[in-house]
Amino acid sequence: NNGIEIPVVGFGTWQTPDGEVARESVKTALEVGYRHIDTAAAYGNEVSVGQGIKESGVNRHDIFLTTKLWNDSHGYEATKKAIDLSLQKLDTDYLDLYLIHWPNPVAVREHWAELNAESWQAMEEAVKAGKIRAIGISNFRKHHLDELLKTANIVPAVNQNYLNPSDLQPDVLSANKEHDILNEAYSPLGTGDLLRNELVAEIAAAHNHSIPQVLLRWSL
Numbered sequence: 001n002n003g004i005e006i007p008v009v010g011f012g013t014w015q016t017p018d019g020e021v022a023r024e025s026v027k028t029a030l031e032v033g034y035r036h037i038d039t040a041a042a043y044g045n046e047v048s049v050g051q052g053i054k055e056s057g058v059n060r061h062d063i064f065l066t067t068k069l070w071n072d073s074h075g076y077e078a079t080k081k082a083i084d085l086s087l088q089k090l091d092t093d094y095l096d097l098y099l100i101h102w103p104n105p106v107a108v109r110e111h112w113a114e115l116n117a118e119s120w121q122a123m124e125e126a127v128k129a130g131k132i133r134a135i136g137i138s139n140f141r142k143h144h145l146d147e148l149l150k151t152a153n154i155v156p157a158v159n160q161n162y163l164n165p166s167d168l169q170p171d172v173l174s175a176n177k178e179h180d181i182l183n184e185a186y187s188p189l190g191t192g193d194l195l196r197n198e199l200v201a202e203i204a205a206a207h208n209h210s211i212p213q214v215l216l217r218w219s220l
């Protein structure tokens, strides 16, 4: 909804250990053609993801890089610090996309809406300052989004959610559609669980494709 393009297939780095594994896998992903890398402060691997990007030799401007605000940094000042820390760890001047990772962390359950509004203000300021190109949300259900929109000046560009054939998220999808927010689907294989799903296995066999191929095609 802001004219910025995001490559449709991304390389996720959740559960990718910091150090050699994250560095080498990001580098290899870029070498084989991925141009969209998704990390998060909570994944603990931003330093190695940044190194993998540098070592790949691919121009930073040809890469779409996402990271996310963790649950311990909600609120205006904490978010400003978290953005700068992610930029520093990733060793980059700007982020392509920055997401509020979760709307309602347990530790701030009493005033989650107020803190999201504050975080969002800090994120909007970072957009104006040229530190972030696009801002969005993750795991936001309709009521979380509705609350945020009460004070937001920038409508979220993306809502990243668990979305695959086992969880169709109709309410989230229709709320996103209403505000022209892009659905970004994570866990296309259900973090591996859908590889054991009998119905998907039948579909894969009927079409002479592998189970992951069927699941990735569904997401596309």
Ligand SMILES: NC(=O)c1ccc[n+]([C@@H]2O[C@H](COP(=O)([O-])OP(=O)(O)OC[C@H]3O[C@@H](n4cnc5c(N)ncnc54)[C@H](OP(=O)(O)O)[C@@H]3O)[C@@H](O)[C@H]2O)c1
Binding pocket: 011, 012, 013, 014, 015, 038, 039, 101, 138, 139, 160, 161, 185, 186, 187, 188, 189, 190, 191, 192, 193, 195, 212
């Ligand atoms: N915003 C959020 O809150 C959020 C939450 C979750 C994920 N995400 C993003 O989405 C990305 C993808 O999520 P995901 O890791 O859940 O994705 P996924 O693609 O649904 O699942 C990946 C998992 O499937 C397993 N797997 C893949 N191929 C397999 C095979 N042939 N046989 C058995 N297991 C197999 C992998 O195991 P191995 O590790 O053994 O390869 C891995 O644990 C993350 O990296 C992250 O960037 C975002």
